[in-house]
């Protein structure tokens with residue numbers, strides 16, 4: 001399998017450290033609000049990766065739930081997003097976390113993302129985070145300011161591993177603007193924050209440095225290493241995490257263990273709106289529920305995500321979602337048609353294996369889902385495979401795509417407008433009287449009104465154009 005590694009800037013052949021299993025860590029949701037469909041694009045790509053890996057190896061997939069410590073500002077100040085959510089809704093931070101975690105997993109399941117092997121909440125791993133900060137302190141990587149314990153990034157030579165030297169200089173310039181006077185370097189970040197003196201936090205813990213809460217970055221390092229060991233095969237997330245969150249995870253983890261933290265860094269590009277970035281804090285974001293309310297099925301959105309490679313930006317529009325829905329419905333119809341066409345005694349030949357291979361090869365070429373989808377269309381529409389082989393092929397492909405391709409579409413009985421009903425009745429009468437000129441005129445009138453009529457052995461059938 002070929003996978004693009006953000007760290008080496010190229011596709012590499014993936015092999016796990018141990019053939020026994022692949023270890024994969026994916027940054028999970030910050031549960032202070034609903035997830036938007038941009039977040040969900042990232043989980044869909046991670047699910048495709050997980051399903052493809054599982055064709056070869058067992059997979060241990062860990063995902064965290066950030067329920068404390070993710071601050072509004074990346075410069076380590078501003079309020080904790082959880083406390084902001086609590087104040088907004090007049091609930092406790094704990095209730096907010098529980099509520100949005102449930103909502104998140106409902107969306108996750110509806111999009112057919114496979115549940116991780118381990119789901120780890122940050123608030124349940126404070127002990128491990130404190131232990132990691134202690135190790136860093138003992139090794140001389142930390143310093144104390146009035147508001148917390150910080151990591152000194154100048155002590156870690158590989159700090160530019162993910163972003164590269166020149167981009168790091170640019171980032172430092174940006175960070176310097178918001179830098180507090182007590183920080184030694186603009187890129188330094190909080191490992192442990194003290195609770196404010198003037199305000200009681202809802203989520204806080206004792207530590208060797210004082211009452212407070214963990215920094216967001218240390219959460220992921222501590223939980224990833226708790227469940228997956230010091231060196232992890234694959235670490236995923238959205239592209240926004242490259243320059244700060246994942247850069248800091250490498251710095252903390254490798255400084256603490258002296259070993260390589262992650263072998264493959266795999267990042268998904270953003271879903272964008274024409275108006276720009278989709279963000280939770282912006283307040284205007286599209287959720288899966290927004291799509292449901294407009295009559296879409298969650299899998300219509302999954303299909304849309306599969307039409308773009310995970311490393312290219314995808315612009316969200318309702319026109320493209322409509323097109324995705326239509327394609328998915330057609331694909332299901334053709335799948336069911338193949339199923340209905342299976343003749344008794346039809347045998348499976350090596351042609352089936354060849355089609356499966358081309359599908360799998362596309363997925364194993366850095367998750368080329370658009371190409372894999374094209375293989376599905378070609379195989380279903382082509383004459384290479386017999387109907388029984390087509391059915392087996394789609395079963396295999398749908399194990400990765402997870403689009404419910406054997407689902408029978410519910411036909412919604414829509415009531416026709418009265419004037420259309422009247423035209424149809426008149427046409428039935430005209431045909432009965434063998435007045436075909438009138439019947440054709442009525443068909444044109446119906447077409448002009450947006451309805452297509454077809455004459456079938458079962459009688460006249462009508463559909464919306």
Ligand code: AMP
Nearest residue numbers: 029030038039041042237238270271278
């Ligand atoms: P958060 O809940 O904000 O911590 O983000 C959860 C995941 O969604 C992370 O992996 C982010 O990198 C990712 N993400 C955030 N915004 C987008 C977006 N617009 N498109 C794709 N992924 C995103």
Ligand code: ZN
Nearest residue numbers: 027028220245
């Ligand atoms: Zn993370």
